[in-house]
Each structure stands twice: as structure tokens, then as C-alpha cells.
Amino acid sequence: MNLFNLTSIELEALRLSLWVSGWALAGILPFGILIAWVLARKNFPGKSILDGLIHLPLVLPPVVIGYLLLILLGRNGIIGALLFKYLGISVAFTWKGAAIASGVMAFPLLVRSVRLSIEAVDQGIENAARTLGAGPLRVFFTVTLPLIIPGIITGILLAFARSLGEFGATITFVSNIQGETQTLPLALYTLIQMPNGEASAMRLCLLSVFIAMMALLISELLSRWFTATLNG
């Protein structure tokens, strides 16, 4: 059993996984920070409904989310049909759809982590910045944001891990197309069902462990570095 030479299918799955997770993260990061800030700092009617909606992907079976995405964003979906008609964009059965599915599934983890760290920021310090002449936007970018960077790093790690492991929503929404939507878990699933797929499956397993460990290590180092910087 050769554990180190990846076949082209496996390499393709690895490349696609990183690509899809990267885009998913880039897409949800600014939005996630904004929502986390709103949930941490603002009170408005319907807040618990918004909070519940954001947490749905965490508590629903992923297949349900995938099916909902198909209904909304599929070529004949409510939003998907409009997108295709006016902009010529179709995300179903493409890597973009896989990124959307990953992003939606990872979103609550990002929001939770960032929200907790925003709630931990002393509002007294933000108020002090206001009395020094800084408007709300400057306070956010010069005080709140730098102080929550460790929380954002944790959120990014959790979201990244979640989107790398995304299976149910992805296979339901964009299917299992090699080279287009077949990410690591989907490739692994396919290989397990094939005769003589064991070596390949084991390689993908080890690869997943390696990526997860690397991500953990990097986020840990970054967190430590930022904490050290904070404490001068």
C-alpha cells in the first residue's frame, strides 16, 4: 500500500477542497463579523429569530440545508432562476455552489466565535474612544477589531475545518462531480464504495488529518503571537 503518492483524482480533490473552503471563508468572513457585531451589541425586535436562523445549519441535518439551497439557488429555484435569467449565473452543480454550501454550513461557527470575543471587549474602552473624538466606525476599526483578532482566528479555524469536512449539504446541492464539486470527503465516499479503493481512501484520510493538524497549529501560533503582542 503506497501512502505517499497521490493520484491525480486525489490531488484534484485536495486542490478543490482548499479552493472551495478558501472561497467559502472569504465570502462569509466580513459578513460574519458584521452579524456577530450586530448580535453582540444591538438590541432590536426579531433578534432571537435572526439568531435562530443563523444557527439553523448547526442543528439541521446537512441534507436539509442542501435541499433548501437547491430549492432557493438551483437553476429553477426561487433566487437561482432570477440569477440565471438576468445575470446568466448558475451555481448548481459547480464549485461555486459547493463554496456556498460550505459557507452556509460554516457560518454559525464563525459568528459564534466572533460574537463571544466581541462580547468580551470592555465597552468602557469603546466609550473612552468615543470621548476622544472617534465616531462609531473608527471605534470599530481601531479598537474593537484589533481586540477581537484572536476570536476571529478561532472562528476562521472552526469555519475552515467545518467547510473542509462538508459533505451532506454539498452532495445534495451540487452533487459529486469529479473535478468540479468532488471535494475530499466526497472523493473519500466514492473511493470507499469502489473495489480496490482502500489505499486511495487511506491516503485521503491521512491527508485530511494532516490538513486539520496544520490548521490547528497555525491558528494556535497566530493566537499566541497576537496575545503576546497585546501584552507588550
Next chain:
Amino acid sequence: MLDIKLEKKLGKCFINVAFKSDVTEVIALFGPSGAGKTSVINMVAGLVRPDAGHITVNHRNLFDSNAKINLPPEKRNIGYIFQDGRLFPHLSVRSNLAYGMRNTSTSESSITFHQVVELLGIGQLLDRRPSRLSGGEKQRVAIGRALLTNPDLLLMDEPFASLDQPRKAEILPFVSRLCTEFEIPVLYVTHSLEEISRLADTLIVMDSGKIASTGQTAGPPNG
């Protein structure tokens, strides 16, 4: 210069105060905990919105419930020195001091960075982080940071409550010099009679949200 009238219901406590001052002086707000002293200066700073009343500083209307004026804290030009310093932990002392400077143009700036550093004796601390400062050093930096915004009024909320006696003795002289050297009126919250006798020109005694008495003190011995 200072004309303040405030009403605010906070839980069971009803705050209703009014006072005026026509000269540049140190006004001490004195009273037991829960008298509403901090709420009053939070309202002056714009951090808490009064139910009714008005706040006028240097003929500028900062709040007026009748005229529906309510400037946000960043537009009030009032410096606030908090009990717990509230320095920005992620910035060096130098950056903390400079944080509020960009809103004051150099032409109207009567207080320079150099002057403040000199007055407060914090020159050797400029490159440190707040976590590496002692309590007294933190408060001096906080005072400098507020001064450098060129405020029309300085608010101080028991700035020395968390300091021991030697540290207090280290900073108290600076406060009386602020008022005289930079001609900034100071509204000072405290429950220490010693600080009042050393600093205050006018004393306002508060009890359960109301002003119990107002009067001139003998004045600080050195000013």
C-alpha cells in the same frame, strides 16, 4: 462657561441636578456611592442620555431636550478620565496619547504632545504597552490622552480611587495644574474629602440623585 440641568430616571433613583459655573475652576461632585455622581458626568459626556434638561459648555449647546439637540460623545469635545484608566491595551503609550489628536487642527491646538509628556513626566514610557505600566502611570497617561484632544471641559470619575497613597500624592498636583496652566474647567467626582480640600474650588454635595448643598471651598492651597 458651564450650564447644566439634568433629569434622568435610573431604576428607582431619580436624578435631578442643576448647576452653573462662570469661571475656569475645579468643581467637585461629592457624595456617597449611589448618589448618582457618575451618572451625571456620563450624561455630560454623552454616554448616557438624559430624559430632560440641557448641557451647555463654553456657549456650545451639547444637549437640549427642548431643542432636540443631542450631540454624540465624539462631537462634544469633552475629555473624560475614568476610574479604571481605560487605556487601549493593543496600543503603545505613544499611540494612546495620540489617539484623540487627529480631530484637533494644529492651529487651534494650545496643548502640544511635548508639553503634556513633560508635564506628566511620561517621556520614558512612550514605547511601552499599558499592561507594563503601574496604576499611577496608567492614570497619568489617561490624563495626557484626554488633554491632547484639547477639551473644553475635563471630566474625572474618581481617578485616584484605585491608587495607594504615594501614587495619589504623585498625581494630585498635576490635576490642579491642569486647570490653571491649560485653563480647562474640571468636573471631578470623588468621595474623598482629602482630594476635595487639595483640589476643588467649588463643592457640590449630592445625595440620592439631588444636590444637597453647593459652596465654595477655601481653594487649593497651591493654586
